[in-house]
């Protein structure tokens with residue numbers, strides 16, 4: 001696990017195009033890290049996933065967009081084995097998650113870092129303890145190393161000095177940043193961020209996205225970002241999947257999306273761009 005060299009402030013100071021150039025993956029994106037094949041999952045008769053199929057290339061930054069309630073969070077929880085599908089296949093690095101025992105599944109889950117949509121912080125633990133938690137559980141690092149790593153990541157999300165605070169003494173945006181720091185603290189093989197910029201101001205949103213890109217550049221690992229910030233996500237992702245009614249309705253490189261005339265794609269992207277056009281900014 002290498003230590004990151006890119007600070008939060010430095011990442012922000014760099015023009016975004018800098019990151020876009022340097023964030024290019026080291027691999028050809030031909031290998032698949034995660035595959036959902038015809039995955040369905042219902043909750044109390046509501047079909048959250050309806051034969052969803054999606055491949056996440058190894059080393060990619062894959063973006064997932066889609067309307068509220070379309071199945072995005074359920075899809076990422078299925079990918080890391082937190083939700084078991086009713087039918088279909090989930091392959092992680094060629095392992096069929098449906099056919100492995102609990103111990104093996106825990107081993108797979110240890111390779112993920114997840115920022116949940118509701119942050120899921122431990123309310124009785126300080127910011128530092130929250131961020132150190134995955135290191136304590138999943139690594140054999142010494143306590144001093146763990147502290148140093150956690151403090152580094154807390155600084156990277158712009159929260160240096162907040163280490164001893166309890167989560168309920170933080171703003172919503174600060175909680176989100178702690179959750180992102182905790183998700184990436186182990187440099188996981190797959191980092192999943194579920195709406196990491198929701199409710200954040202544009203400057204902080206940009207910093208968070210740039211930090212995730214910095215981590216990805218450093219580790220060359222796979223990153224999956226679910227986001228309602230469609231334009232922000234489009235500017236950083238290699239691949240984007242549009243989820244609609246529990247299935248992937250369009251998938252491809254961001255530039256292919258802008259050229260896609262499919263009604264759902266157009267509707268979704270045009271709605272995302274609408275405020276800029278109305279204001280005459282684009």
Ligand SMILES: Nc1ncnc2c1ncn2[C@@H]1O[C@H](COP(=O)(O)OP(=O)(O)OP(=O)(O)O)[C@@H](O)[C@H]1O
Nearest residue numbers: 043044046047048067068069070071072073074075
């Ligand atoms: N644990 C659950 N119990 C019952 N219904 C659920 C559960 N999880 C998800 N659902 C339902 O499944 C559907 C998809 O939910 P999901 O959270 O995956 O959507 P989403 O695309 O992430 O939405 P949002 O953009 O609002 O976060 C919704 O109708 C939701 O109400």
Ligand SMILES: [Mg+2]
Nearest residue numbers: 072073074117
């Ligand atoms: Mg969600």
